Amino acid sequence: MGLxxxxxxxxxxxxxxxxxxxxxxxxxxxxxxEKFGHEDQIDQAAQKGKEFLGDSKPEPGQQ
Structure with a gap:
């Protein structure tokens, strides 16, 4: 199985x-x-993960 x-x-x-x-x-x-703070960055990473998996659409103003 390739990448x-x-x-x-x-x-x-x-x-x-x-x-x-x-x-x-x-x-x-x-x-x-809770552990690290950095709420904005973590929210962005979670959103990107959802987008990658095809789970949701980008939120307005985000790419």
Whole structure:
């Protein structure tokens, strides 16, 4: 399995189980914010993860 295949598989899983993926990313982001602070950066990273997996659309004003 190449890197491209791995990426495709992750995106497929994100589309199939989007609600679970979003919950997991949100929970991980909250724990990271509690431990490290940097709320804005962590929120941006979580949003990018959701976008990568095809779980959600970019928020207005974000790319």
């Amino acid at each position: 491209g295949d791995f990426k495709d598989r992750l995106q497929d899983l994100g589309r199939e189980h989007g609600d679970k993926v979003e919950q997991g990313l949100d929970a991980a982001a909250e724990k990271a914010k």
